[in-house]
Amino acid sequence: MVLELQKPRPIWQIMFSTHHTDVGLLYLISSLAFLFLGGSLALAIRAELFLPGAQIIGDAMTFNRIFTVHGTTLIFLFIIPFASAVGNYYVPIMVRYKDMAYPKLNAIAFWMIPPAGALIWLGFADFTWYATPPYSIISAPGPAADMWIFGLKILGISSVLGAINFVVTILKCKHPDMSIGQVPLLAWSFLSSSLIILVAIPTFAAALLMLLTDRLGVSGFFNPAMGGDPIAYAHLFWFTFHPEVYVLVIPAIGMMYEIIPRFSRKPIYSYNSGVFAFVLLSIVGFSSWAHHMYATGMSFTEKTVFMVGTLAAVPASAMHVFNFVATMWNGRIKFSTPMMWAVGGIALFFSAGAGGVANAAMPLDFTTHDTYWVVGHFHLFVMGTIAFGSIGYLYYMFPYVTGRMYNETMGKVHFIMSFVGTVLVFFTQHVLGLYGMPRRIFDYPPIPEWIAMNQIATVGAMIIGVSMAIFLANMIYSSGKGKLANTEDPFGIGGKYYYPFEAKNPSH
Amino acid sequence: MSGHSNWPEWVYIGVVVALMVWVGAEAWEAERLVEHVPEDAKTIIVTGQQWFWTFEHEDGTKEIGELHVEVGKAYKFEIHSKDVNHAFNIHDYVVLMDAIPGRVNTVWFAPTDVGTHDIQCREYCGLIHYNMRGTLIVEDPKA
Numbered sequence: 307m308v309l310e311l312q313k314p315r316p317i318w319q320i321m322f323s324t325h326h327t328d329v330g331l332l333y334l335i336s337s338l339a340f341l342f343l344g345g346s347l348a349l350a351i352r353a354e355l356f357l358p359g360a361q362i363i364g365d366a367m368t369f370n371r372i373f374t375v376h377g378t379t380l381i382f383l384f385i386i387p388f389a390s391a392v393g394n395y396y397v398p399i400m401v402r403y404k405d406m407a408y409p410k411l412n413a414i415a416f417w418m419i420p421p422a423g424a425l426i427w428l429g430f431a432d433f434t435w436y437a438t439p440p441y442s443i444i445s446a447p448g449p450a451a452d453m454w455i456f457g458l459k460i461l462g463i464s465s466v467l468g469a470i471n472f473v474v475t476i477l478k479c480k481h482p483d484m485s486i487g488q489v490p491l492l493a494w495s496f497l498s499s500s501l502i503i504l505v506a507i508p509t510f511a512a513a514l515l516m517l518l519t520d521r522l523g524v525s526g527f528f529n530p531a532m533g534g535d536p537i538a539y540a541h542l543f544w545f546t547f548h549p550e551v552y553v554l555v556i557p558a559i560g561m562m563y564e565i566i567p568r569f570s571r572k573p574i575y576s577y578n579s580g581v582f583a584f585v586l587l588s589i590v591g592f593s594s595w596a597h598h599m600y601a602t603g604m605s606f607t608e609k610t611v612f613m614v615g616t617l618a619a620v621p622a623s624a625m626h627v628f629n630f631v632a633t634m635w636n637g638r639i640k641f642s643t644p645m646m647w648a649v650g651g652i653a654l655f656f657s658a659g660a661g662g663v664a665n666a667a668m669p670l671d672f673t674t675h676d677t678y679w680v681v682g683h684f685h686l687f688v689m690g691t692i693a694f695g696s697i698g699y700l701y702y703m704f705p706y707v708t709g710r711m712y713n714e715t716m717g718k719v720h721f722i723m724s725f726v727g728t729v730l731v732f733f734t735q736h737v738l739g740l741y742g743m744p745r746r747i748f749d750y751p752p753i754p755e756w757i758a759m760n761q762i763a764t765v766g767a768m769i770i771g772v773s774m775a776i777f778l779a780n781m782i783y784s785s786g787k788g789k790l791a792n793t794e795d796p797f798g799i800g801g802k803y804y805y806p807f808e809a810k811n812p813s814h
Numbered sequence: 815m816s817g818h819s820n821w822p823e824w825v826y827i828g829v830v831v832a833l834m835v836w837v838g839a840e841a842w843e844a845e846r847l848v849e850h851v852p853e854d855a856k857t858i859i860v861t862g863q864q865w866f867w868t869f870e871h872e873d874g875t876k877e878i879g880e881l882h883v884e885v886g887k888a889y890k891f892e893i894h895s896k897d898v899n900h901a902f903n904i905h906d907y908v909v910l911m912d913a914i915p916g917r918v919n920t921v922w923f924a925p926t927d928v929g930t931h932d933i934q935c936r937e938y939c940g941l942i943h944y945n946m947r948g949t950l951i952v953e954d955p956k957a
């Protein structure tokens with residue numbers, strides 16, 4: 307697996323390969339491409355909101371399409387495929403197997419992503435990442451909406467195939483000398499998130515088909531004009547997508563479990579508690595979906611049930627934070643770039659969770675729901691926790707993938723700017739929500755507090771934008787011209803770097 | 815694991831669980847009180863449609879985009895939608911309830927001070943969602 311770029315191969319050899327590190331590389335490159343594409347849309351949104359009135363985006367329809375494709379891209383085409391990249395590289399090595407359990411299926415799961423991405427980007431739908439009916443049935447313009455539905459359908463199948471592969475690889479292909487209790491936490495994170503996918507995704511897959519036939523006019527499941535119920539869609543959607551938020555976050559936590567002990571030069575504080583928290587979260591995560599629906603007119607009892615279900619999942623997340631802090635405690639920590647990202651990510655994870663508890667408490671949610679508070683809340687997870695863990699891990703695996711080192715100073719500058727930017731954008735958006743600004747609005751009245759908060763957020767976003775340009779330059783330059791890495795111990799922290807180094811690619 | 819004792823983690827989990835129980839209990843109690851609609855509340859029928867709000871008072875008078883109410887009285891909103899989902903919101907009074915076609919949701923409030931407040935839509939409803947706004951005017955009938 308190492309020295310991918312030092313021994314150049316024709317590109318088609320990688321594209322038609324089914325070897326796990328080649329498929330991993332494909333996942334890696336496509337997910338990063340979508341990170342930059344989706345990120346540019348975010349900068350456009352923030353630039354537009356810098357001042358009230360229409361500035362750079364001409365009309366509301368374009369704006370609505372931009373935030374829809376922004377969210378869809380970063381969740382489904384960056385976060386999930388990036389995790390698959392890491393899983394492809396590391397899971398087989400961690401369970402000491404020669405490849406993924408089903409290599410062809412693995413390649414097929416990847417190759418479903420580019421056509422799905424093309425459908426989403428060429429369509430450019432406007433009905434937000436949850437495509438709520440009846441808007442999505444009677445009002446959203448086609449063919450964009452239909453292309454989005456097909457795109458998500460394909461991505462759902464791709465996720466399910468990938469999940470089957472991870473579950474079988476971990477449970478059936480691990481080395482016979484290895485018990486399940488010796489499988490590293492990163493692999494455990496893939497086992498848990500894959501099992502969640504297998505339980506959660508089919509529900510949304512069904513809802514998507516129903517949405518499509520509703521749009522075609524042949525059914526009326528969610529269309530009140532035909533006797534259907536839009537609330538049914540909301541339940542089906544969130545039954546999939548609340549658990550799905552754990553699918554997004556659990557692999558990122560797994561990546562932090564690799565980085566934190568390495569750079570603290572200490573074993574993980576409690577392996578068992580990490581495993582327990584993953585498994586617990588995968589189960590309890592299914593008891594809270596309707597906390598997204600407090601304002602749809604649910605009864606007091608229903609709201610209470612889902613509030614309790616939500617609060618019940620908090621200790622499991624909190625256990626990870628404890629585990630990380632306890633691991634770093636008294637460690638001889640080396641703050642190389644990957645460690646900075648991981649530690650920053652944990653701090654933001656904690657703040658995000660605290661905001662989540664406020665959303666869960668039902669009377670408070672009527673203040674925060676569908677305001678910028680919610681946008682701030684989940685971005686502290688998707689950007690602050692998941693992207694931070696993922697980017698940290700990318701720096702960590704860079705020498706193993708390319709055989710070269712990235713530029714450490716640029717990596718640190720990237721982190722510091724992104725951290726400051728993330729705090730400026732998303733903490734501010736929490737405040738903006740308390741001032742009452744609804745989410746998903748193209749323009750806003752000139753309320754002084756709203757203008758001030760929006761301007762801080764836009765400045766923060768631009769800082770992140772610049773840092774991402776530095777990141778891109780670092781990655782491109784260093785993979786060709788960077789210093790040769792010492793693959794035995796690229797970060798100079800001692801200890802044994804067994805995992806990535808042992809992978810053998812038959813086509814080398 | 816063996817090696818070291820885990821009591822700090824158990825204490826920590828205990829604290830987190832206790833905090834969650836406290837948050838849950840407080841929220842339950844507050845929501846229970848907030849949802850209790852006063853007997854004498856007057857009904858206002860609120861209708862959302864792309865992209866404006868219509869209000870109908872008990873005496874049959876209708877208003878579009880503006881809502882006049884009297885200070886100190888309680889009002890119960892019955893929220894309808896004619897097309898897609900919207901969310902009726904008076905942020906200053908924490909009034910928020912989805913307007914969903916085919917169903918009637920209710921929420922109540924009692925304005926405490928004379929003045930004007932923004933009404934807005936907080937659920938994405940398409941092209942002009944950003945400007946589906948209105949004004950609440952709280953008046954003193956004796957003044």
Ligand code: HEM
Pocket residue numbers: 551552554555597598616617619620623659662663664665666667671674675676680683684687688
């Ligand atoms: C662990 C990773 C988490 C992720 C990735 C995540 C993600 C999200 C997302 C995407 C939404 C927005 C849904 C929308 O579009 O309206 C959301 C809302 C919400 N989250 Fe989280 N969340 C996480 C953890 C938590 C935790 C730990 C809590 C509670 C303790 C929580 C409570 C809530 C609540 C109650 C809402 C609904 C807010 C509303 O719409 O009014 N979340 N979360």
Ligand SMILES: [Cu+2]
Pocket residue numbers: 547548551594595597598
């Ligand atoms: Cu949720």
Ligand SMILES: [Cu+2]
Pocket residue numbers: 899900901935936937938939940943944946
């Ligand atoms: Cu709206």
